[in-house]
Amino acid sequence: MKVSTALCSAALGVGLGTLLLPGAALADTTVSPATTPVGGTVVLTATTCNPKSGDAIFRVTGPNRDQNVRSTTAAAGGGLSAELFTAGFTLGTYTVTATCGDGSSAGSATFTVTPIGAAPAGSGGDSRDNGTLAAGGTLLGTAVAGAVILFRRRRPVSAVA
Amino acid sequence: MSSRRTLPAVVALLGVTGLGLITVGLTADPARPPRPPVDAPARTHPAPDLAPLPRAAPVRVRIPAIGVRAEVVPVGADAAGVLEVPPLDRPTLAGWYRHGVSPGETGNAVLVGHVDSPAGPAVFFDLGRLRAGQEIQITRADAAVTTFTVDDVRAYPKDRFPSSLVYGPADAAGLRLITCGGRFDAGTGNYVDNIIVFATRTT
Incomplete structure (x- = not known):
């Protein structure tokens, strides 16, 4: 909303022949990457802040957090950047609102802190094959019964011999 | 004789x-679970223009194509930041990642379930058998029932889990179902892949 308002007023300004700072039309904040596993680092950039007018302030708000981060470096593509380390962050989505050193708003962006890596969602299953077990049990039972019958039939024979 | x-x-x-x-x-x-194509980029069909629903926890998931009817409980992450899964002694439950959006809100809601347990196949055993166009119905705590249609089903090696595709921002209401799959590594006691279903809300 803020961005589109800026774009509209810039277009109107150009239409009226008014001199405007070109950067004002592109007020923007970026977070890279937009998702990070908890504990990862994201780079916050206010692309339109002029380093000459002082540090930018990034206000980071989210599930359990409301903190200000001061810019530390001039961004390669223009503007000012800060690194944000997400160790200890609650998982969820955060909003970053940037203000340039001259007090002007530099827009906002969101990023998401995610669980680490993959989901441990299996145990390898049941390592017993019940069908085979039942068949084996039946055969073994038959064998035992057979052995008993043979043993009982053989005893009188051996007694005679 | x-x-x-x-x-x-x-x-x-x-x-x-x-x-x-x-x-x-x-x-x-x-028994080993079905295995969808490995590690190709997922695609998303254009989402219909539906007004997003307010936040409400999902309580049941139904996937007629693979006979799933399961209760859903909220899950988070453990102290190390790894996604929680419902306890192995209740393998018929699915878990909803409560730090993300709820099904029907704008963004991707995430459900996770076991593929198997020591007792045998679990709630999401057949997830890898789902195909594009099949439906997933979610009943929410506010009694709304919302339907998602499968866009794609993929297997990803666990060391290349596509976090941004699963948890990242989205313009429409999406759903991600996660379970384990691929080869079972008896040495580590884990499957090597995650199976992920990508779906978009259609009603």
Whole structure:
């Protein structure tokens, strides 16, 4: 909303022949990457802040957090950047609102802190094959019964011999 | 005469075969879950223009194509930041990642479920069998029932889990179902892949 308002007023300004700072039309904040596993680092950039007018302030708000981060470096593509380390962050989505050193708003962006890596969602299953077990049990039972019958039939024979 | 010799041989053969089958039965590989295509980029069909729903926890998931009807409980992440899964002794439950959006809100809601447990196949055993166009119905705590249609089903090696595709921002209401799959590594006690279903809300 803020961005589109800026774009509209810039277009109107150009239409009226008014001199405007070109950067004002592109007020923007970026977070890279937009998702990070908890504990990862994201780079916050206010692309339109002029380093000459002082540090930018990034206000980071989210599930359990409301903190200000001061810019530390001039961004390669223009503007000012800060690194944000997400160790200890609650998982969820955060909003970053940037203000340039001259007090002007530099827009906002969101990023998401995610669980680490993959989901441990299996145990390898049941390592017993019940069908085979039942068949084996039946055969073994038959064998035992057979052995008993043979043993009982053989005893009188051996007694005679 | 001959039966006297044959019968003990038959009995011995039965005994040996029976013991062999029992041994095989105790050590057999369990049933393995179906395996979708590996690690290709997922695609998303254009989402219909639906007004997003307010936040409400999902309470039931139904996937008619693979016979899933399950209760859903909220899950988070453990102290190390790894996604929680419902306890292995309740393998018929699915878990909803509560730090993300709820099904029907704008963004991707995430459900996770076991593929199997020591008791055998679990709630999401057949997830890899789902195909594009099949439906997933979610009942929410506010009694709304919302339907998602499968866009794609993919397997990803766990060391290349596509976090941004699963948890990242989205313009429409999406759903991600996660379970395990691929080869089971007995050494680590884990499957090597995650199976992920990508779906978009259609009603």
